[in-house]
Amino acid sequence: MSVYLKNFxxxxxxxxxxxxxxNKIALRWWAQPAGFPVFTPFIYPLFxxxxxxxxxxxxxxxLGFIAGISVDTFMNTAGMHACATVLIAYxxxxxxxxxxxxxxxxxxxxSPSVKNMNWMPFLVYASFLILLHHTIFFVLELWxxxxxxxxxxxxxxxxxxxxxxxxxxxxLFTRQVNARS
Amino acid sequence: MRNFILxxxxxxxxxxxxxxxxxxxxxxxxxxxxQGNDIMSSxxxxxxxxxxxxxxxxxxxxxxxxxxxxxNENARLRLEMAAYKSFDTLRDTNVRIAIQSTDTNxxxxxxxxxxxxxxxxINNSVTEANNYITxxxxxxxxxxxxxxxxxxxxxxxRIVHVSAHFASALSVLSVKQKVSAKLKTGxxxxxxxxxxxxxxxxxxxxxxxxxxxRGDSVFTTSYSFFPADILIGTVYKTSSxxxxxxxxxxxxxxxxxxxxxxxxxxxxxxxxxxxxxxxSVKAK
Numbered sequence: 001m002s003v004y005l006k007n008f009x010x011x012x013x014x015x016x017x018x019x020x021x022x023n024k025i026a027l028r029w030w031a032q033p034a035g036f037p038v039f040t041p042f043i044y045p046l047f048x049x050x051x052x053x054x055x056x057x058x059x060x061x062x063l064g065f066i067a068g069i070s071v072d073t074f075m076n077t078a079g080m081h082a083c084a085t086v087l088i089a090y091x092x093x094x095x096x097x098x099x100x101x102x103x104x105x106x107x108x109x110x111s112p113s114v115k116n117m118n119w120m121p122f123l124v125y126a127s128f129l130i131l132l133h134h135t136i137f138f139v140l141e142l143w144x145x146x147x148x149x150x151x152x153x154x155x156x157x158x159x160x161x162x163x164x165x166x167x168x169x170x171x172l173f174t175r176q177v178n179a180r181s
Numbered sequence: 182m183r184n185f186i187l188x189x190x191x192x193x194x195x196x197x198x199x200x201x202x203x204x205x206x207x208x209x210x211x212x213x214x215x216q217g218n219d220i221m222s223s224x225x226x227x228x229x230x231x232x233x234x235x236x237x238x239x240x241x242x243x244x245x246x247x248x249x250x251x252x253n254e255n256a257r258l259r260l261e262m263a264a265y266k267s268f269d270t271l272r273d274t275n276v277r278i279a280i281q282s283t284d285t286n287x288x289x290x291x292x293x294x295x296x297x298x299x300x301x302x303i304n305n306s307v308t309e310a311n312n313y314i315t316x317x318x319x320x321x322x323x324x325x326x327x328x329x330x331x332x333x334x335x336x337x338x339r340i341v342h343v344s345a346h347f348a349s350a351l352s353v354l355s356v357k358q359k360v361s362a363k364l365k366t367g368x369x370x371x372x373x374x375x376x377x378x379x380x381x382x383x384x385x386x387x388x389x390x391x392x393x394x395r396g397d398s399v400f401t402t403s404y405s406f407f408p409a410d411i412l413i414g415t416v417y418k419t420s421s422x423x424x425x426x427x428x429x430x431x432x433x434x435x436x437x438x439x440x441x442x443x444x445x446x447x448x449x450x451x452x453x454x455x456x457x458x459x460x461s462v463k464a465k
Contacts (some may be wrong), residue, residue: 019231026307040308061201064201065201068205072208074228074231076311077212077309078208078209078211079204079206079207079208079209082204082205082208083202083205083206086201086202087198140209141309150377
């Protein structure tokens with residue numbers, strides 16, 4: 001399967017999961033604690049995170065913009081998701097360069113995955129960018145710092161939940177780990 | 182010129198990044214204006230069709246609950262009808278009788294100001310700071326912007342985006358939408374939402390000297406785009422603000438926003454005329 005088709009299918013699949021399933025559930029960590037945020041997990045930034053190593057930055061930016069705008073369309077938040085996703089698409093190359101021992105050009109025809117990065121670096125890579133994405137998104141959404149404790153709580157809690165959902169996605173739908181022989 | 186091209190080539194990624202971010206910020210800024218943008222909303226045809234497909238599947242799971250709510254609403258409406266049919270002239274000082282346009286011997290004519298259309302909710306959320314509801318009716322069915330949306334039990338929101346077959350409404354659960362409200366006794370205030378709890382709304386601007394009990398109802402006023410006297414919720418807590426001699430009433434909304442199935446879109450036929458008059462006064 002060509003790499004373009006594969007990534008296009010993955011984009012469609014992740015977008016469908018995000019819009020049809022995850023947007024419908026409202027998670028709360030405890031039953032009814034006062035002031036504790038309700039949130040939906042966002043896994044669609046995973047599409048940007050899993051693009052091949054060699055993708056040029058301009059393509060990452062354009063794909064990030066398209067992915068963000070698509071989610072925005074479904075959630076009536078014109079521009080907010082796109083803004084956050086374009087930012088992580090821009091920073092993706094730098095974060096990968098910092099985390100990987102070799103230069104990015106030495107990984108031909110490969111995508112970031114647990115298989116070639118190991119769990120720890122991959123999780124650091126994913127969590128950092130997801131945290132950044134959620135920070136931008138929730139700051140834009142709430143657009144006030146009067147309730148900064150609530151804002152921070154919402155950012156951290158939803159980032160952790162999103163990362164958990166991303167791990168579940170990776171375990172379910174990708175061949176990330178070598179089969180034990 | 183050559184230097185400029187070199188500069189652009191060197192910083193192409195940064196420039197593209199900045200351009201895209203600026204586009205996003207313009208989009209965000211534009212959604213907060215009155216015109217909004219209909220292309221980037223769940224009212225557009227692609228998103229609407231997808232939500233409709235999904236709703237067609239999920240729809241059946243809520244049928245029992247929906248039946249119950251419809252029966253309750255029918256009972257309430259029957260009660261109201263009965264009140265109109267029989268009246269006691271000794272007790273009632275003013276009597277309202279339905280007037281046919283063919284009746285010539287009655288002198289009071291009350292216009293049928295509101296027109297109700299039913300619609301099915303095909304997408305709904307309560308977790309955002311500004312929640313939207315997508316319904317399966319659009320401009321082809323006569324829906325237009327700024328119409329009120331109510332449910333069988335209370336208020337829901339206001340139509341903000343319309344396409345041919347779908348429309349999306351900004352719910353009352355939104356930090357940027359305030360709704361004018363009144364108590365049973367007639368005191369006016371407005372309803373806000375904190376952006377956190379879908380079961381809690383606050384009524385502000387109520388003077389402290391007004392006694393409000395738990396369980397008092399709050400209704401819409403005719404000041405807003407909603408029809409008057411629609412239930413908003415019941416008060417469960419009051420707290421007074423020392424500095425401006427006012428109190429905040431916390432209420433549970435009577436609409437359950439988590440499982441909205443059917444809503445009514447209310448067209449106010451007098452709204453344009455009223456808006457025109459109010460704007461012409463403001464212009465002076």
